[in-house]
Amino acid sequence: MLVVMKNGATDAQIQAVIAEIHKMGYRGVSMPGAQRTAVCIIGNQHPVDGSILLAMEGVKETITVTKPFKLVSRETRPESTIIQVGEVRIGADEPVMMAGPCAVESEEQALTIARFLKSCGVKIYRGGAYKPRTSPYSFQGLGIKGLQILEKVRQETGLLIVTEATDSDNLEEVEKYADIVQIGARNMQNYSLLRLAGRVSKPVLLKRGFAATIDELLMAAEYIITEGNSRVILCERGIRTFSDNTRNTLDLAAIPAIKELSHLPVIVDPSHAAGRRDFVIPLAKGAIAAGADGLIVEVHHDPAHALSDGAQSLYPKQFEQLMNDVSRLKSYLD
């Protein structure tokens, strides 16, 4: 950390800062410049909380040099983490496809879509039993019944299941039924839930909050890992911006940014980024070409009658095209 002194800070003020740093257990070194002096903190093993210093007389600002996360950091673990779920390896060479309806609506709906996806070569099935919805009047998911339907999907098709837990109550149930537990964007800073997710026996798919920085996403993952569960898959799903041609703006650079800072795998959700069916495929292809470790895509056999997110769900024919595109891109990537 660098403590920047105000123009005209006195020697006494600078010495007081250095003394305070000493009390914190570090060493402070004064760096006089042409216009002002800065004090460098040396010897810290962990990030320093600069608020004490910031409040001292003569201090203009503090500048943090080191990132505040540790366990998720590529500096801590240089090699990329591969997360194995059944026979699927997430973060390895081949991008992984997760697909399915936004919400589980009925056994028939879930199975119809699952059989189709299986026939396309998909290995991981997505579908929500607990749905966080902006309006209390919208469909909130089938709950435990939805999980039981997902169990049937797994038994009949052999597909692995990723499904969302929205609170500590349903997390326990979701852990039982899911192969991958999803923590949604709206819960990315629900730290109680993150801590609990750090104690489940399944990998966690952690979605980026729509207004979270990459640093905050990585800190959220750090919450999970500090509790003992290091199998975290990150997911970029679009951020909130002024741009109004899509529901969210896919932050494509999150892929290389996460890969630079962290060893964890990162997948992309083009469906929630786009919010409209016709842009899902271009975004999906862009994500794969930019280096994403996989995609999570909404597909529905009858989007017109989907109980949620119908407008962004791909038709089966479109999904077949996407699978074909991704498979060709994979060969390009080899």
Added chain:
Amino acid sequence: MLVVMKNGATDAQIQAVIAEIHKMGYRGVSMPGAQRTAVCIIGNQHPVDGSILLAMEGVKETITVTKPFKLVSRETRPESTIIQVGEVRIGADEPVMMAGPCAVESEEQALTIARFLKSCGVKIYRGGAYKPRTSPYSFQGLGIKGLQILEKVRQETGLLIVTEATDSDNLEEVEKYADIVQIGARNMQNYSLLRLAGRVSKPVLLKRGFAATIDELLMAAEYIITEGNSRVILCERGIRTFSDNTRNTLDLAAIPAIKELSHLPVIVDPSHAAGRRDFVIPLAKGAIAAGADGLIVEVHHDPAHALSDGAQSLYPKQFEQLMNDVSRLKSYLD
């Protein structure tokens, strides 16, 4: 709702849309324009979910005319809601001051600040026992011990207490100790927690998420009210933007916007908006002048050693000045 057809949509497509609207229980009326046709939906008592229509052949887009919230809406209840807590009336003519440290750190700290605030004329004391922190390595609050300290503050000073619940576990405890239960910005879309907050016996202070629209904030309040607790106080605390001179950008227009759309009172948190002490007073005064029903402000007797948010906590002297400013502004507002 208005269903806009594509340029060149066929009559059959338009008729299919009208038939689908009929199936939904409403009436669809075709409105041919120079370039394209739109279909108006008539007879709906509630907002219509347009995703089915959006997915139909020939449909370009759907446009929602009516807001999706009901119980929070000023159309439902034209007169402004006043929330009485002890002898304090929030949403009445006089702006209400809530103040205190970011976090309860010790009995001595909490009481020192409380006595000072009481002497300034403050009626409601803020202070966190459960702190949602971006980093798992930051101070997370004293928990139940913090609540017990707040109890002592109430007993000794008579100040009312507002403090945050961060999950379903601590909500029960917070309800016992607090006069007002706070739901923080990061939990604004934690719908499980909102539902539980809708069942507590105390008023709820609901903070706007830093990337939430006003509609989303009102929908979050709707979650609470649908469960039976209609005593909700809304709080604008800054939104995330590109502007980097403050931690968040105070959305001053949220005050008149909320007052137009809803009957609920709205207060402002200038401390979290600013993120730095020296901007808190200008923002606070601006908020009062723009019509806020109150303020919630961070104050610390020794910010340099605060365990969280020290940089944005007012010094006691500054807070005295703010109280003086607000009191003069109040007389101006009469």
Added chain:
Amino acid sequence: MLVVMKNGATDAQIQAVIAEIHKMGYRGVSMPGAQRTAVCIIGNQHPVDGSILLAMEGVKETITVTKPFKLVSRETRPESTIIQVGEVRIGADEPVMMAGPCAVESEEQALTIARFLKSCGVKIYRGGAYKPRTSPYSFQGLGIKGLQILEKVRQETGLLIVTEATDSDNLEEVEKYADIVQIGARNMQNYSLLRLAGRVSKPVLLKRGFAATIDELLMAAEYIITEGNSRVILCERGIRTFSDNTRNTLDLAAIPAIKELSHLPVIVDPSHAAGRRDFVIPLAKGAIAAGADGLIVEVHHDPAHALSDGAQSLYPKQFEQLMNDVSRLKSYLD
């Protein structure tokens, strides 16, 4: 356009709105709903300016149904526009590469890079002679001398030249020397310059302003085309958001959004979006896979000593890799 009346608007108010619409030369049809009435405007050939209606008694809001642009619209011209410059066809099947230094710094620098790019198969050379810089103390470009150097580049290498005009004075010179005239992001709403660009004899590369919506970008292109120059190439170069891992956030969905709304070609500038060299290639590949008609990329033989944008300029080796990647992606796209 739809005029939404307030809850409780009187019949007289509704009739007054209809009468006003009649005065404007259109027809207004009242659509009574369960909660409120809307009035549809019928018969307009052009977008209607609703501000008069918005100001009338009893009116809640106006909702625009039709987009405000015409000449750039795909509804006006369904087939995609291909812009031919020399032997290069922009907007045709094959993505087009434009590359070069941020600024022309010297004849030696410009030619060194140009020879290298030519050897890589690049056909269009970029390089600024007039540089819009945030600081008046930064290097502002070589001006006319820079244009003369670009002329030498064209003569020696046969590369086509794209270079920026920043005001009406230098536009005339730029028109003489350039094969494509660039209008930069900061000038996207400099309407005087846009009108002048509409009268030049060369195609115009129009960059999206970093806070412009797609509609605003298309309106800016409309300014150029209304003056007679229909050869406009649009360029997505990243937008300003809260996300801080890149200088700007590449809005990948701008590619399908523009292609849906307009017949004009769209290229992507990954260098300005990323603001850092190591993210340029992932963004560039993502853009091509998502359907961009080309790329404009900053390359420098010695970025460490570039006079501007050194940090985001690719090394020659990196650019070779990018050309290879794009060429493989092209074959995938066939």
Added chain:
Amino acid sequence: MLVVMKNGATDAQIQAVIAEIHKMGYRGVSMPGAQRTAVCIIGNQHPVDGSILLAMEGVKETITVTKPFKLVSRETRPESTIIQVGEVRIGADEPVMMAGPCAVESEEQALTIARFLKSCGVKIYRGGAYKPRTSPYSFQGLGIKGLQILEKVRQETGLLIVTEATDSDNLEEVEKYADIVQIGARNMQNYSLLRLAGRVSKPVLLKRGFAATIDELLMAAEYIITEGNSRVILCERGIRTFSDNTRNTLDLAAIPAIKELSHLPVIVDPSHAAGRRDFVIPLAKGAIAAGADGLIVEVHHDPAHALSDGAQSLYPKQFEQLMNDVSRLKSYLD
């Protein structure tokens, strides 16, 4: 400037950075930390361009300590600048009101509004003769005829005139007719126009671009002042964010932020921030209470028939109320 080395940077790389800094004419001092080394640059009188360093082997990032502006900086000139126009002093104790229609539409319209404003005690009249409009099909202003009407307004009422120049051609005319030359938000980074505005004999009202940071606004003012015109008034008019309850989000903290960083006066435009009439007064009052040096407000005697921005123009009665509010706030501010 601080040059942060990568974890594991070699001694040779660090020495190379120090050598490069030496070549730039400064001194580099190595600061070894627990995890990584940083190199401080000492002895620079001006901001350092770090791009050369950023591109060197082993360098992770560069951190700028000193702001890039000089002449606008309060460090350069600690006392606040007061700009005298006629008898009006902008930046002195009393907030200054500028008001008038968005655009000059006719002599009758301009004079009707001017007489009303004069009767309210306004001293400065705003009104556009050259209008930058998003659409080429919208009313673009009366041009020179508009300026002549403004001349009549001045002659008849004695009001001072502020009006916008949109390009180098009309700047000359505007300089002749205006008492204050306005540079609009869309031209805030039109550096050619800024330089020319730096040579006019009148004060300049410089509006913040809707996606510009405070630093960028101050750099734009620096462009004007470097050319010799130090009479610059800054104007906050709302920024582009995701928040959709207003056209732009008024950045209230821009007022204290500008006052901290710069000696220049800052006024607020609540009309363009709100984009809707009913929010203008709350925003205006908030701005005055937060310390703005004045307001610029749109008023129209018949907003329903205004040729531009009708929806955000105050009715005369509303403006009278605002003048009354501001006058009472002034007495509060004493």
